[in-house]
Every structure is written in structure tokens, then in C-alpha cells.
Amino acid sequence: MSDTILECRNVTKSFFGVPVLRNVSLTLKAGRVLGIVGENGAGKSTLMNILGGVLRADSGSVRLGERDHAPQNPAEAFREGIAFIHQELNLFTNLSVAENMFIAAFPKMRIVGLPLIRRRAIREKTQALLASVDLHVSAEALVEDLSPGERQMVEIAKALGADARIIILDEPTTSLSSRETQRLFGIIHRLRGQGISMIYISHNLGDVLRLCDDILILRDGRVVGEGPKEEFTLERMISLMVGRSMDQLYPSRSARPSGEIVLEVKSLSQPGIVENITFQLHKGEILGISGLMGSGRTELARILFGLDAFEHGEILLNGEPLTRCSPHERIHRGMAFLTEDRRAEGLLINASVEDNIALVSLPSFARALPGLVNRPEMLRAAGRAAKAVRLQCSSLSRQTAKTLSGGNQQKVVLAKWLLEKPSVFVLDEPTRGIDVGAKFEVYRIMDELAAKGVGIVFISSEIEELMGMCDRILVMAYGEIRRCMARTQFDKEKIFRDALMENQLP
Amino acid sequence: MTSSVPVRSRAVWRRLLFSEHFVLYLSVLYFLAVWPFAPRLASPRNLLDIFSNMLPLLSVAIGQTFVLVTAGIDLSVTSIIALSSVFGASVMTSDGGLLSGSILAVPAGIAVMLATGVAIGLLNGTAIARLRMPPFMVTLTTMMFFSGFAVWLTGSQKISGLPRAFVGLGVGSVGFIPYPFLIAAVLATAAHVTLSRTVVGRWIYAIGHNARAARVSGVPVNRTVVFAYAASGFCAAVASVLYTARLETGDPVLGQRILLDIIAAVVIGGTSLFGGKGKVLWTVFGVLFITLIDNSLIMLEFSHFTIMIVKGAVILFAALMDALRNRLLAAQ
Numbered sequence: 001m002s003d004t005i006l007e008c009r010n011v012t013k014s015f016f017g018v019p020v021l022r023n024v025s026l027t028l029k030a031g032r033v034l035g036i037v038g039e040n041g042a043g044k045s046t047l048m049n050i051l052g053g054v055l056r057a058d059s060g061s062v063r064l065g066e067r068d069h070a071p072q073n074p075a076e077a078f079r080e081g082i083a084f085i086h087q088e089l090n091l092f093t094n095l096s097v098a099e100n101m102f103i104a105a106f107p108k109m110r111i112v113g114l115p116l117i118r119r120r121a122i123r124e125k126t127q128a129l130l131a132s133v134d135l136h137v138s139a140e141a142l143v144e145d146l147s148p149g150e151r152q153m154v155e156i157a158k159a160l161g162a163d164a165r166i167i168i169l170d171e172p173t174t175s176l177s178s179r180e181t182q183r184l185f186g187i188i189h190r191l192r193g194q195g196i197s198m199i200y201i202s203h204n205l206g207d208v209l210r211l212c213d214d215i216l217i218l219r220d221g222r223v224v225g226e227g228p229k230e231e232f233t234l235e236r237m238i239s240l241m242v243g244r245s246m247d248q249l250y251p252s253r254s255a256r257p258s259g260e261i262v263l264e265v266k267s268l269s270q271p272g273i274v275e276n277i278t279f280q281l282h283k284g285e286i287l288g289i290s291g292l293m294g295s296g297r298t299e300l301a302r303i304l305f306g307l308d309a310f311e312h313g314e315i316l317l318n319g320e321p322l323t324r325c326s327p328h329e330r331i332h333r334g335m336a337f338l339t340e341d342r343r344a345e346g347l348l349i350n351a352s353v354e355d356n357i358a359l360v361s362l363p364s365f366a367r368a369l370p371g372l373v374n375r376p377e378m379l380r381a382a383g384r385a386a387k388a389v390r391l392q393c394s395s396l397s398r399q400t401a402k403t404l405s406g407g408n409q410q411k412v413v414l415a416k417w418l419l420e421k422p423s424v425f426v427l428d429e430p431t432r433g434i435d436v437g438a439k440f441e442v443y444r445i446m447d448e449l450a451a452k453g454v455g456i457v458f459i460s461s462e463i464e465e466l467m468g469m470c471d472r473i474l475v476m477a478y479g480e481i482r483r484c485m486a487r488t489q490f491d492k493e494k495i496f497r498d499a500l501m502e503n504q505l506p
Numbered sequence: 507m508t509s510s511v512p513v514r515s516r517a518v519w520r521r522l523l524f525s526e527h528f529v530l531y532l533s534v535l536y537f538l539a540v541w542p543f544a545p546r547l548a549s550p551r552n553l554l555d556i557f558s559n560m561l562p563l564l565s566v567a568i569g570q571t572f573v574l575v576t577a578g579i580d581l582s583v584t585s586i587i588a589l590s591s592v593f594g595a596s597v598m599t600s601d602g603g604l605l606s607g608s609i610l611a612v613p614a615g616i617a618v619m620l621a622t623g624v625a626i627g628l629l630n631g632t633a634i635a636r637l638r639m640p641p642f643m644v645t646l647t648t649m650m651f652f653s654g655f656a657v658w659l660t661g662s663q664k665i666s667g668l669p670r671a672f673v674g675l676g677v678g679s680v681g682f683i684p685y686p687f688l689i690a691a692v693l694a695t696a697a698h699v700t701l702s703r704t705v706v707g708r709w710i711y712a713i714g715h716n717a718r719a720a721r722v723s724g725v726p727v728n729r730t731v732v733f734a735y736a737a738s739g740f741c742a743a744v745a746s747v748l749y750t751a752r753l754e755t756g757d758p759v760l761g762q763r764i765l766l767d768i769i770a771a772v773v774i775g776g777t778s779l780f781g782g783k784g785k786v787l788w789t790v791f792g793v794l795f796i797t798l799i800d801n802s803l804i805m806l807e808f809s810h811f812t813i814m815i816v817k818g819a820v821i822l823f824a825a826l827m828d829a830l831r832n833r834l835l836a837a838q
Contacts, residue, residue: 305722307721307722327721327722327723327724328724328725328726330724331723331724332724337722339722344716344718344719345716345718345719345722346719346722347716347719348712348715348716348719348720348782349715349716350715350782350783351711351712351715351782355708355711355712358708359708359712359720359723359725360723360724362705362708362709363705366704366705370704371704371705371706372699372703372704373703373704373705373708375703416723
């Protein structure tokens with residue numbers, strides 16, 4: 001049997017009193033690949049961040065080889081031999097591959113007292129490391145010219161160069177093409193043969209089953225399944241990950257959708273992004289879209305709202321086709337859009353709450369001829385909208401959006417769209433990064449809007465909230481709609497499977 | 507009991523430091539500090555001088571405020587001043603001008619000057635908004651091009667013989683109020699109302715805060731950016747009218763030296779180079795401050811180079827105070 005290289009015992013971690021990891025124990029053996037799976041928020045990333053020195057555990061112990069392991073920062077964990085390859089890669093895209101490899105400690109030589117970098121030495125070492133991961137690019141190549149897959153290889157080569165004993169791969173395949181994925185798997189196999197241990201985190205359960213020796217399943221911060229992969233099937237993994245009764249987390253829907261169509265999408269395609277999307281949204285309906293990151297759900301939302309172009313197909317808003325690629329036009333015709341990235345696209349983070357709420361409907365507060373904004377009326381309307389979403393803030397005109405909590409920031413974004421009285425509202429991850437109480441308020445607002453006849457497209461990676469709120473759910477994967485379910489047919493496992501599976505459907 | 511006076515005075519200091527009129531107070535402080543060394547500074551004639559020197563600089567700085575609030579920069583304003591001056595003068599001059607002697611000469615000349623400014627502004631704005639080119643590069647190159655073009659057109663000669671009616675704009679007055687003051691005041695008021703009260707003005711701030719979020723919220727980002735640069739061009743052209751009238755000549759190198767004064771004045775006033783923050787009133791104070799420094803140093807009979815050294819140091823000091831102030835404000 002192989003030796004234990006890393007062992008966690010009863011690791012516990014809470015954020016603001018909310019437990020994220022509860023008594024998690026795991027064992028990693030030399031030369032084996034451990035797959036960790038779980039829903040979003042199950043605690044995978046927190047656990048890895050503790051191993052990688054980004055976070056510290058509240059209690060419990062971690063042993064690395066013969067010693068206790070409690071890194072104070074990522075650099076220390078790296079020196080101890082744990083390389084953490086993040087979802088978003090940590091490379092300097094403006095520097096060369098060789099410079100990235102040695103950025104932490106350049107080999108130097110002194111010439112007349114000046115510490116100069118030994119360029120030739122790092123070039124040669126880099127080239128050798130790149131060869132060990134079958135990456136045939138020049139050490140002098142700039143990282144920005146490499147594909148995502150090649151960048152990943154550079155990260156792995158960098159880890160090898162630092163004599164890493166354990167490599168943590170967090171969702172390594174989300175940005176890779178299928179050929180790059182195959183190459184990555186080949187390298188993982190080879191490294192395992194060299195005695196390097198790996199922790200592999202992925203939503204793609206098929207990959208995990210194929211690639212890993214051992215599997216650990218997390219749910220709500222607890223280990224709910226653990227063992228060699230032979231003990232697991234896809235079905236068992238999914239039911240272990242999901243297995244939870246739905247709590248009373250959602251308001252009951254107060255009205256039924258009508259038959260009138262407000263948004264109709266006909267065979268919409270944008271090559272490489274979304275393929276042949278067709279659906280109808282009715283008045284007062286909440287239509288869920290489920291899918292993983294990269295499934296095309298956000299891209300679809302952006303196309304619907306006119307932020308990105310589409311090549312084929314048709315979008316009809318209230319019966320009229322939308323032709324121009326312009327959010328301005330969409331808003332004018334009654335569409336609203338809440339983006340998944342609140343800080344980058346949803347808010348003017350340094351502007352006042354009032355300015356944020358009034359931004360979309362600004363022209364409607366202007367008197368026709370001189371174009372002057374009627375500030376008192378605008379403030380009153382912003383106040384009404386803030387009250388409707390139960391925004392908690394001390395002053396609409398003096399407080400900036402930055403000072404609000406995540407949930408209140410999201411309410412500001414909602415309020416800004418509600419002022420325009422949209423007929424179709426596209427919500428992309430409206431509950432991301434907000435607490436449970438604020439989530440409920442967001443659901444309540446959605447229900448109120450639907451009851452008033454607004455058609456809502458609700459995109460989320462949390463299947464439970466879709467099941468709690470929606471009349472129908474579309475499941476997206478690889479840019480296509482895989483399934484459409486009505487409320488009576490909702491089945492979490494089916495949704496999960498459709499979203500996770502590769503092209504296995506006819 | 508003993509601590510009440512210092513506490514109250516500290517509160518007053520805080521109010522002064524955090525006031526949006528901070529630069530105005532700084533100007534007054536500076537004025538009082540230099541006064542003993544140059545008593546002529548406060549003579550009515552010199553005060554009038556300061557105000558009339560301020561006005562053209564103020565006009566162009568107001569335009570720059572629009573652009574800086576969008577998180578852009580307009581370096582081409584000095585070339586607009588020069589080229590407008592040349593174009594306007596060659597329409598109006600009695601020395602072989604296009605409309606020499608006609609009654610239409612002055613209105614047409616002014617219209618040509620303003621149109622020149624707006625046209626160059628539209629060119630800048632279009633390149634920046636539609637072609638997504640960096641504002642610094644676009645306006646640096648248009649500045650080089652049009653500055654050179656103005657000199658090339660005139661063979662480096664000044665154009666004199668401007669009609670009396672035009673020259674009157676620079677030196678004449680309605681009762682007590684000089685024309686340039688009237689023009690600058692109208693421009694400043696219009697700019698203030700546009701920025702703070704109109705839809706376009708609010709859009710300019712939104713774009714400066716976060717152009718991506720503004721686009722998602724339906725703000726016509728491209729059109730608004732083009733508008734800001736056109737406004738900057740227009741204001742520079744107004745400055746050109748004031749300068750040209752005062753100097754009574756069309757000058758192909760007019761305004762060449764004031765580029766950094768313009769940007770320094772706006773930034774000292776409190777407008778952020780990163781966008782989203784700025785006011786016309788602040789720019790008025792910033793321009794006052796810069797003009798006052800210039801005037802006082804000349805009064806003290808410093809050489810040109812010494813003036814540059816002192817001015818650099820004073821502006822750096824003001825910028826330092828501003829940074830300190832923002833840090834304290836953020837810490838509150």
C-alpha cells in the first residue's frame with residue numbers, strides 16, 4: 001500500500017458564525033489522485049484554501065508527511081510542496097513563460113555588483129520543465145499568446161519546478177477544449193506514476209470517475225461519502241451530493257402565468273457560444289435556466305439583452321422582432337437585465353444609491369424641452385423603488401453603493417430596473433453572494449413581479465432555488481438546451497445529470 | 507474647560523479641510539501669505555488683471571472638466587485654440603480676409619472658430635468612442651497634427667488687422683462688466699447646468715464611474731463620450747475667441763504653453779483623473795488658484811524659470827493636500 005502524504009483531521013471553519021466545514025477529515029496517499037465533488041457552497045473551495053494557505057482552519061489538524069501543516073500564506077504552502085492551481089490561473093500574461101516560472105526567485109549572478117538574472121539558465125530549466133509536461137512552446141513565449149490549456153500546463157510545470165509533492169487542481173477543465181482536456185488527463189496519469197499526489201475538484205462527475213483513484217463527497221460542509229472509486233457510480237455520487245429535503249426557503253407563488261407570450265426565441269445561434277436555442281416566455285411566468293459555468297446560460301442572457309450579437313435566429317419581444325444589438329433599444333421596449341457581475345456591470349460602486357437607482361430611467365425624469373432632470377421627483381421615485389425592495393440604507397443621496405451589503409447592493413440593482421416597469425426581466429444569478437435573508441427578499445420581489453404579469457428569465461447555478469421559484473426549467477449544457485421541464489416534473493437529479501453530462505444525449 | 511477651544515478650532519479646521527471650497531480657501535490663504543511681500547498684488551488694477559487672465563483659461567478648463575469626468579483626457583485643446591485663432595482671423599482680417607470689410611465678417615469669423623473647435627472635438631470623440639482608441643493617444647496626436655497645421659497654414663506669421671467689433675470682445679464692456687467676463691460666466695453657468703442637471707450630464711458621471719455598468723443600464727455611452735469631447739472643443743474655441751480678441755491677432759502658436767496649466771487647474775480643483783468626480787465650480791477655484799500663483803510670482807519679479815520651479819512646487823503641495831484630504835475622508 002502507498003503511504004499517507006496528507007491527512008486532515010476534523011477540520012472546521014466558519015464565516016461570520018455560519019459553519020462552512022464541519023469536522024472534515026480526508027487522507028491523500030502518495031501517487032494517488034483524490035477527486036472531491038460537491039454542490040456550489042458545499043465547502044470544496046474553503047477546504048482547498050486551507051490546504052493552500054489562503055485561509056486558516058478554526059480547529060482541527062492537517063499533517064503533511066511527518067509534520068503539522070498550518071501555512072500562514074500561499075507562498076509558505078508552496079514551499080512546503082503544495083501547489084494550488086486555481087480556476088482563474090495566476091500567471092502574469094504580459095511576461096514570458098520562463099519569467100513566470102521563476103518569478104518568485106530568479107537565479108541571479110553578480111556582474112560588477114549588479115544582481116542580474118541568469119537568463120540562459122532559466123531558459124534552459126524552463127524548456128526542460130515544459131518538455132516534462134509535453135508542452136512544446138518556447139520558454140520566451142508570452143503567456144498571453146498561449147491558449148488556456150497551455151497556460152494550465154505552464155502552471156503545472158511551474159509546480160513541478162518547485163518540487164511540488166501535491167498538486168491541487170480546482171475545476172481545471174472548465175476553460176479547456178476537449179483535446180486539451182485529454183492532454184491534461186495524460187499528464188495527470190504520468191505525474192501519478194512519478195509519485196506525485198493530486199487533488200482534483202470538478203463538477204464533471206464523469207471525468208472524476210475516470211481519472212481519480214479515490215473520491216470524497218462533500219455536502220453542506222460535511223463528508224457524506226468517501227472511498228476508492230470502485231465504490232461509486234454516477235448515480236450514487238449525484239444522490240449523495242444532492243440528498244437533502246427542500247426547506248421552506250421560498251415564498252409560495254401568488255399567481256399563475258397566463259398564456260400570453262412576452263418573449264419568444266426561435267433557433268437562436270451564435271457559433272461556439274449557443275446553438276439553436278428556442279423557447280417561449282409567458283406573461284407572469286418564471287422560467288428557470290439551469291447550467292454550469294460555461295454552459296452558455298450567461299452568454300444567452302447577454303445576447304437576449306443586446307450586449308452581444310447573434311448570427312442566426314430570431315428574438316421577439318412582445319411580438320416584435322429585435323434586430324439591433326443595443327441594450328438601449330431593449331430597455332426602451334420593456335426589457336430589464338440583472339447581470340451576474342454586480343460590481344463590474346450592475347452598479348456605479350462609488351456613486352450614490354440615488355444615482356444608481358435613477359440611472360436607467362433618467363430620461364423619464366427630464367422635462368422635455370431644456371432636458372433638465374427633475375431632481376425632487378427623481379428622489380421621490382428612487383425612494384419609492386427603494387421602499388418596494390425594502391432597501392436598508394441611511395441616505396439615498398449621500399450613501400454610496402460601495403458601503404452597502406451584498407444583499408442591499410442587489411436590491412439597488414433591482415430597484416433601478418423596477419422604476420422602468422419592464423415586461424420581461426432577465427435575472428442572471430440574482431442571489432449570488434448574498435445571505436439567506438436577502439435571498440428570500442429577492443425571491444419575494446420576483447414573485448411580486450410575476451404576479452403583476454412580468455415574464456422572468458431566472459438563471460442560476462443553484463438548482464434548488466430554480467425548483468423553488470420557477471414554473472418551468474430549461475437545462476443548458478454546451479450551449480444547447482438539453483431539456484425543458486414543467487413544475488410538476490421537476491427532478492433535481494435529472495437536471496443535475498443533464499447539466500453535467502457530456503454529449504451523451506442523441 | 508481648557509480643551510474646549512482647541513476642540514472647536516479643530517472642528518473648524520476639519521470643516522475647512524473637507525469643504526468642497528477647499529481650493530478657494532487655499533487661494534485666499536496663499537494670497538494673504540504673499541501679500542506682504544508684494545503689496546501691489548491687492549491693487550484694484552492687479553485684481554482686475556487676475557480676473558481677466560483667468561477667463562480664457564477658465565473657458566478651456568471647463569471643457570476639460572467634461573472630458574476628465576468621463577475618465578478621459580483632452581490634450582488637443584491647445585491646438586484647437588491655435589487653429590481656431592488662425593481660421594477666425596483669416597476670415598475676418600482686413601488684410602485680405604475672406605469676408606474682409608463685410609458686416610458678416612465678425613459673426614462668421616466667430617462661427618468658424620467655434621465650428622473648428624466642435625469639429626476637432628467630434629473627431630477626437632468619435633475615434634475614442636467608436637474605435638475604442640485610448641484618449642491620451644488620440645488627443646496627443648490630434649494636438650500635434652493641428653498645432654503643426656496651424657503653423658504650416660500661416661507660414662508661422664501672425665494675422666493682424668482684425669475688425670474693431672471683434673477686438674472689442676476682448677477689451678470692451680457692458681457698463682462695469684467686461685465682455686470676456688460675461689462670456690465666461692454664461693459658459694460656466696451653461697456647463698454647470700449641463701453637468702449637474704441634465705440627463706447627458708448625469709450620463710457623463712455614470713460613464714466616468716463605470717462605463718460597462720452604464721452601457722448595461724441603457725446609457726448611450728458612445729454618443730455621450732462624443733458629446734463630452736465636442737463640448738471640450740467648443741470651450742477651447744471660446745477660449746480662443748477671448749485670447750484672439752485680447753491680443754488683436756490670429757496667432758498660430760496661441761495657447762501652446764498652457765496645456766499643463768489647464769489640466770493642473772482642473773485636477774487641483776478636485777476633479778478626478780480617474781473619472782466620475784468633478785464640478786464646474788471646483789474648476790473655477792482651480793483656475794483661480796493657478797492664475798493667482800502665476801500673477802503673484804511675476805509680481806515678485808521672479809525669472810521665468812524660477813516661476814516654473816515655484817509653480818511646480820506649489821501645485822505639488824496642493825496635490826499632496828488633496829491626497830491627504832481624500833485619505834482622511836476615506837478613513838472617516
